[in-house]
Amino acid sequence: MTTTTAKAGEDSAAPAAEIQSSARRRRPRSQARTALAFLAPALLTLLALRLLPAGLAVVDSLRHHSLVDGVTRFVGLANYRDLFGDPQFWQSVRVTLLFSLIVNPLQVLCALGLAALFNRRFAGARLWRSLVFAPIAVPPAVSAVIWGILYRPEGPLNAVLGVLGLPSQPFLTSPSQALYALIVLMSWVGVGYWMTFLIAGLQDIPQECYDAAAMDGTNAWQRFVHVTLPLLRRPLAFVLVADTVSNFLVFAPVQLLTGGGPEGSTNLLMYDVFRRAYSVGDIHYAQAEVVLLVALTLAIVAVQYRLMQGKGEE
Template sequence: MTTVTKTKETVAPQRKAKRPLWMRLRQSPAAAALLFLAPGLLFLVVLRIAPAVSAVASSLFHYSLLRDTTSFVGFDNYATLFRDSDFHQAVLVTLLFNVIINPLQIAVSLALAVLLNQKLAGVRFWRALVFLPIAVPPAVSAVVWDVAFQPNGLINAFLRVFGLPAQPFLTSGSQALWSIMILCSWIGVGYWMMFLISGLNDIPTSLYEASTLDGAGAWKRFWYITFPMLRRPLAFVLVADTVSNFLVFAPVQILTNGGPENATNLAMFDIYRRAFTLGNMNLAQAEVVLLMLVTLVVVAVQFRLLRSKE
């Protein structure tokens, strides 16, 4: 009799199937967040960080058009700027422009936001009307205002109706910068107003109802409820508006070309003039770096002041 012995089969352990990448990302919040942020980070590097690094590097060199050579000069470009009277004028004009226009735009934007956040007849129409200039390209807005500021333009025609003399506006050293401010405010006020209206809508109505029952008037409700609750939106608007006004270029180029007598020679236009009119790209890059540093310092001071008040 033959006995058959069954041998135990040895089965190789099966490897666990590898999950697809998208399933692993779904279970990893950090990886999923990084994946969604990747396009924005890529644009940040390509459009912001890389140009900034390039500007810093280029500002340390000098290109000779006659010899067609590039040489390392260190901080000589910065020293040249600090000795340049046109650069001094550009700095003073830019600072004066920002000191005046930033509070002006924010105050008008806040007033319009509070007004147009009320239950008024046709409030949506008025909001759209105030916001409309931001939908128009800045170059087109500049051309429209250029026509309006002419000696026979709409504004002077309006002044003549009331018996007032015509004003030179863009050809006057004392009025040209104010004319640029009017144009920039016409564009920017409606834009910042919409941010503040959004902040107003986030304030609980129960706070206003309780203050009304306590006998608080409109001014007290604004000062003790609206203004404190709008601190964060106002902080954003203040910083964004400051950066925007440091970078004003198109209105100056189209309306005044930096004149008369450098009265509207803002920093961005001065950079453009050095790079494309004078052909000194390295010196222009040095001014870009200085403008970037000044903007960062101003924004940092604003953040510090706003944080100290919280």
């Protein structure tokens, strides 16, 4: 009788265990479906606005539209071969690399300095922080117009130089000054924006780290170098990478202020793409330049990310 009862209990326990096991298997599937439902709008947007246009750009870069017979033909890598043999393309690459080599460290260093300053508590800190951040709220085209007025030969900047007894400067009309004038403009726009990310990173650093370093007898500079910078590595890496991508895509100030001149000194790659596509009318040639611009940006970003994150991950 006891054996029969035990067997009956085992028989009833087995289906219960199977039911629980089946429920545990169904739960992850249900969670995965729910997560996919929430992610679907973002994934579809990414596919429609990023991945699909990127794929079409690659396909179009392998074609050529003839103005003679109006036929679009597949030409393979011919557009890329023509680009690599085009001196104007290499001039744009040199200008873009020089621009990025100067503007990226300048913006990140200024943003870091302002973040360290405005992270302190003093009278008017929030007001000054808002004033530094304000330029990012102005559309790039409007910012370009404002600085175009400042850079005029009879504009406010030359008026200030005249008061100081200094000669007037050509700014945007000089091949040796125009690119640096754009760098100042873009820094005025971008520094406050990147500063906010670094302030958020500074506020995430525990105060106990600074207290422990102070007890060891370190001064303010040593605490900044040995405590702040290592713990701020991830926000700094994000700011540097995002800033690099942003500056590779600068277009509106160049179009409105210099048109790539004078003498090609401000012909950044993004503006050169626009010129080839809409001024020259060779869309497929411009698409090939877009692909190379993206590849160059990704390569530089990968190096930056590795340099910023590599030691910290080891």
